Amino acid sequence: MTTQTETRAARVVAVPRGSRRRPGGGGPRAGTIIAFITPFFLPFVLFYLVPVGYAIWQSFRVVRRSGGQYGTSYTTFGGFEQYGQVFHNSEFWSSIGRIGLFGVVQVPVMLFVALIMALLLDTPLLKIKSFFRITAFMPYAVPGVIAAIMWSYLYSPQLSPVVEVLKGVGLHPDFLGPGAVLWSAANISTWLWTGYNMLIMYSALQSIPQELYEAAKLDGASNWTIAWQIKVPIIYPSIVLTTVFSIIGTLQLYAEPAVLRQISSNISSTFTPNMLAYAVASGNNYQQAAAISVVIALITFVLSFGFMRLTSKRAGL
Numbered sequence: 001m002t003t004q005t006e007t008r009a010a011r012v013v014a015v016p017r018g019s020r021r022r023p024g025g026g027g028p029r030a031g032t033i034i035a036f037i038t039p040f041f042l043p044f045v046l047f048y049l050v051p052v053g054y055a056i057w058q059s060f061r062v063v064r065r066s067g068g069q070y071g072t073s074y075t076t077f078g079g080f081e082q083y084g085q086v087f088h089n090s091e092f093w094s095s096i097g098r099i100g101l102f103g104v105v106q107v108p109v110m111l112f113v114a115l116i117m118a119l120l121l122d123t124p125l126l127k128i129k130s131f132f133r134i135t136a137f138m139p140y141a142v143p144g145v146i147a148a149i150m151w152s153y154l155y156s157p158q159l160s161p162v163v164e165v166l167k168g169v170g171l172h173p174d175f176l177g178p179g180a181v182l183w184s185a186a187n188i189s190t191w192l193w194t195g196y197n198m199l200i201m202y203s204a205l206q207s208i209p210q211e212l213y214e215a216a217k218l219d220g221a222s223n224w225t226i227a228w229q230i231k232v233p234i235i236y237p238s239i240v241l242t243t244v245f246s247i248i249g250t251l252q253l254y255a256e257p258a259v260l261r262q263i264s265s266n267i268s269s270t271f272t273p274n275m276l277a278y279a280v281a282s283g284n285n286y287q288q289a290a291a292i293s294v295v296i297a298l299i300t301f302v303l304s305f306g307f308m309r310l311t312s313k314r315a316g317l
Helices: 002-014 028-059 081-087 090-122 129-141 144-155 161-168 181-206 210-218 223-234 236-251 255-260 273-282 286-315
Strands: 061-066 072-077
Touching: 028 061, 028 286, 061 081, 061 286, 081 286, 090 129, 090 181, 090 223, 090 236, 090 273, 090 286, 129 181, 144 161, 144 181, 144 255, 181 236, 181 255, 210 223, 223 236, 236 286, 273 286
Parallel strands: none
Antiparallel strands: 061 072
């Protein structure tokens, strides 16, 4: 009995005092966690959650006038009145249809090109990979507005050397025409974001063990078979991730058409949902603009979350 008691006492003494858990937890460790979280959490609350909450609150308010048309205006709670006006706004649905067509075409093309470029970077047949990787990623370093200005110069019939060359061979392209201006904006977005998506896919390819490729080659698999039957299925989660990012970015499209609008009359102030919200806010109808913004956010959430759920079921995740 004495020996067991002495052994237990020795174990208690051997445990460092600082490693004992205090009742209620926390202590210095909790203070350290708070100190690390605060620099992110405080700006996140002030500059993200608070503006989002304020926009949602504004979307439920309406402007009334007392004493007739020229009476004093005041703001009051209006329920879902602003949302009803959004859903009955033909310009809103036209912008949604336009951006939907944009996304259905532009996103698959961009991601397919990014995948091909990532696979080329990962093959041993390609030389000077560093130069190719930097060159492909470089457009992402250009701000969207600057990229749109650069491409608008190439689209302009009066200034573009590309248009002059095509005219010399008998072609008369109108990149800013009513049927082409949407795809001109899509070309700018594709040029900007393909390298970014390529880098995500290429990083996923780099994490695949080389032994897997060696085993496939021993079984007689060609480079084409390895690429499409081994590499692509393994990096499927990265492809899904880039697709979700692209869906979100498509519904937020603003800079490219806004810049092209300065040189083309075929882009209206309501060309995209974001441009419509900005135009409504410019008319001092902040409550309506807030409702449009909330609806855009909800559509973005439904499409991105729905796509992730659909792809997860198909992959058996």
